[in-house]
Amino acid sequence: MISFLRGTVAHVGLSTAVIDLNGAGMSVYATPQTLSHLRVGDEAKLFTSMIVREDSLTLFGFADENEREVFDVLLGVSGIGPRLALAVLAVHEPEAIRVAAHTGDTKAFTKVPGIGPKVAGRLVLELAGKLVPHGTGTSSTPAVQVSAEWKPQVVAAMTSLGWSEKDATGSIDKAMADSPELVDSGNVAQILRATLRWLGQDGARAGNRVGSRG
Numbered sequence: 001m002i003s004f005l006r007g008t009v010a011h012v013g014l015s016t017a018v019i020d021l022n023g024a025g026m027s028v029y030a031t032p033q034t035l036s037h038l039r040v041g042d043e044a045k046l047f048t049s050m051i052v053r054e055d056s057l058t059l060f061g062f063a064d065e066n067e068r069e070v071f072d073v074l075l076g077v078s079g080i081g082p083r084l085a086l087a088v089l090a091v092h093e094p095e096a097i098r099v100a101a102h103t104g105d106t107k108a109f110t111k112v113p114g115i116g117p118k119v120a121g122r123l124v125l126e127l128a129g130k131l132v133p134h135g136t137g138t139s140s141t142p143a144v145q146v147s148a149e150w151k152p153q154v155v156a157a158m159t160s161l162g163w164s165e166k167d168a169t170g171s172i173d174k175a176m177a178d179s180p181e182l183v184d185s186g187n188v189a190q191i192l193r194a195t196l197r198w199l200g201q202d203g204a205r206a207g208n209r210v211g212s213r214g
Contacts, residue, residue, distance in 0.1 A: 015030070047065050
């Protein structure tokens with residue numbers, strides 16, 4: 001596995017750069033933000049993630065380890081490939097992605113070209129607990145904001161997965177009746193997961209409705 005590249009920048013394109021490693025040119029895909037800091041002829045260091053497939057070996061480059069970590073975690077979401085994960089990082093800074101995942105902000109993910117409400121809902125569901133903002137728990141401001149807004153965000157995430165707003169609202173109320181600690185925390189991602197567990201769903205069968213529970 002290639003963890004990073006350090007060499008002379010030989011070329012900078014719209015979506016890739018070529019790093020000269022003592023005469024060997026390595027092509028790396030990167031976000032526009034990362035590419036904008038590279039200058040032909042200068043030395044650069046890029047942290048990398050290698051994607052190996054039967055017919056290709058592709059390197060993706062990142063300005064720092066935090067950006068690479070977010071990229072790798074995004075790849076763990078079903079239906080998210082490396083190009084789409086890179087697109088997310090092209091639209092949002094790594095910390096903004098952590099915040100969106102932690103607070104269940106599906107609207108932030110729908111700002112990325114190629115990501116609709118259903119995929120955004122899946123991102124929030126599968127990233128819960130995997131991406132958290134740096135310094136979480138050291139400031140009271142984010143907790144207050146999340147607590148005040150958690151229910152509309154959970155409802156939005158559930159409707160993006162296929163439930164009606166009425167069914168989603170009813171399910172949340174019933175699921176949270178026995179989980180006052182989650183209500184107090186206002187953690188959107190955890191409340192969403194708890195509600196889906198209460199429904200006996202894994203989030204994939206979006207066509208099912210609460211009414212079938214009786």
